[in-house]
Amino acid sequence: MSEALNDAITSSSSSAAQRVEGQRRLSATIEASSSSSKIPDETRMGPPTLRVKDLHKMLSFYEGAFGLRKHSIKKDGGIEVVELSVINGKDQGRSHDPLLILIHDPDAKDTPRDFAGLFHYAVLVPDRKSLAEAFLWLQRNRIHFDGFADHLVSESLYLHDPEGNGIEIYRDKPRNEWTRDQDGRILMDTLPLDLAGILGELSNKEGKAVVVNQERNAQQKTFPIGTRIGHMHLRVTNLERSAEFYTRVLGFHVSADWSAMGAMFLAANGYHHHLGLNTWHSSNGKQHERGEAGLDAFTVEIPRDSGFTKELHSRLEDRALLTELSVNETLIYDPDRIPIIVKSV
DSSP: OHHHHHHHHHHOOSOHHHHHHHHHHHHHHHHHTSOSSOOOTTOEEOOOEEEESOHHHHHIIIIIISOOEEEEEEEETTEEEEEEESSOTTGGGOOOOOSEEEEEOTTOBOOOTTBOEEEEEEEEOSSHHHHHHHHHHHHHTTOOOOEEEEOSSEEEEEEEOTTOOEEEEEEEOOGGGOOBOTTSOBOOOOBOOOHHHHHGGGBOTTSOBOOOOHHHHHHHTTOOTTOEEEEEEEEOSOHHHHHHHHHHTSOOEEEEEEGGGTEEEEESTTOSOSEEEEOTTTTTOBOOOTTBSEEEEEEEEEOTTSOHHHHHHHHOSOGGGEEEOSSSEEEEEOTTOOEEEEEEO
16 A cells, blocks of 8 residues: 555645645535435444455465465355355354455456456454564465555555455554544554564563464464454545445545545544545546456445435435345445445344
């Protein structure tokens, strides 16, 4: 993320005052057309679904270096679907929701450079110590990191899987440390990460590095219980159009406006962002196409009794963009034809 963001900042020739004024105008336009009914405060992001060409290679990564476990394997119309969890669904006799879903499709289409789809999915760990342990586990497994960043509201590690799907692993800073601008929007940035400080979470009172418990890692590996998808970051072809859709149809609010640099961040309930949108490499590019490798769908989880799903029917002008998958799942498409599963939980 930091490299693409730095490119966007460097390429911008407008003054800071011009950027801020332009951002305010765009935010005002988007929010003027947004839904009066916001998305429920309890909204969370569910597992993304990735369409993959080489299932063996991807499972070697996700079950090996990344440390996930198979939650379930099933066939859907002859296509193998694998759900991956932080721990095995049979552990301790309990069921655990998947963190990630893989669809095996050897014939999946390659995407062009300017495609709309996944920028990265973001794995949220419970605390700073968990982030330190995740870093050490991945480093010991010789995973290449694409970058590291302090975003003021969070601390992040960036990497990608064998088929190039972007991944962020992060921990949130306490909400009382988040700052806001004069318009009430959350201030975020891309600053150098204090990796030494993060690893210091694993030090004992004498200042000696604590060796991560290998037996515990053998069971939980990279991530502890409580790890979940924190947000999704999408490549879109038209920033204003996509932001208007996600605010008007799904009821997210604009949490941070970087539109002068080609990005917007949207959230529920004052979070820094559940959705990131950018056009850094996809402005006026190719919309998502079914059967492409990469992001196949992502999930937005809402409270079961909120009545929100029924409201989607009235908000979508094109009813062809909505399909009832089950009693609890509704499939809709954003302006770039990216599939979104709205799930009642």
